[in-house]
Amino acid sequence: MHIERVTPKLVVEGAKAALEYYREVFGAEVGELHEADGRVTFAELELPGGVLFQVKDADSVDSVATVLLSVVVDEPDRLAERMAAGGGEIVFEVADQPYGIRQGRVRDPFGHEWILGTPLHRG
Numbered sequence: 001m002h003i004e005r006v007t008p009k010l011v012v013e014g015a016k017a018a019l020e021y022y023r024e025v026f027g028a029e030v031g032e033l034h035e036a037d038g039r040v041t042f043a044e045l046e047l048p049g050g051v052l053f054q055v056k057d058a059d060s061v062d063s064v065a066t067v068l069l070s071v072v073v074d075e076p077d078r079l080a081e082r083m084a085a086g087g088g089e090i091v092f093e094v095a096d097q098p099y100g101i102r103q104g105r106v107r108d109p110f111g112h113e114w115i116l117g118t119p120l121h122r123g
Helices: 015-026 076-085
Strands: 009-012 029-036 039-046 052-057 068-072 089-096 101-107 113-119
Touching: 009 015, 015 029, 015 039, 015 052, 015 076, 076 089, 076 101, 076 113, 089 113
Parallel strands: 009 052, 068 113
Antiparallel strands: 029 039, 039 052, 089 101, 101 113
């Protein structure tokens, strides 16, 4: 078996606001976007560097659920600040961890938690 890719899909209340938030704080580009009855049924976002993820509004089939997403980024402190300034909440401050990563966690305005980190020593 060969798994080519796993793409996270975030189910939120208020997908249009989520798309704007992710564009603002991550520099994400919204690609394919589908709506029905004023709600987002599918939106694909691409982060700088080519990483893809998806967003949709909650509905009777897909409810809002907690998802942890790990992001390797060169400036986790800066990204955490941007996320908080945009309405996110710092769960754990970015700090040097004993396992060799500078890392912290932010809950976005839609309830998803993003673990932001970078290796302390790049080889």
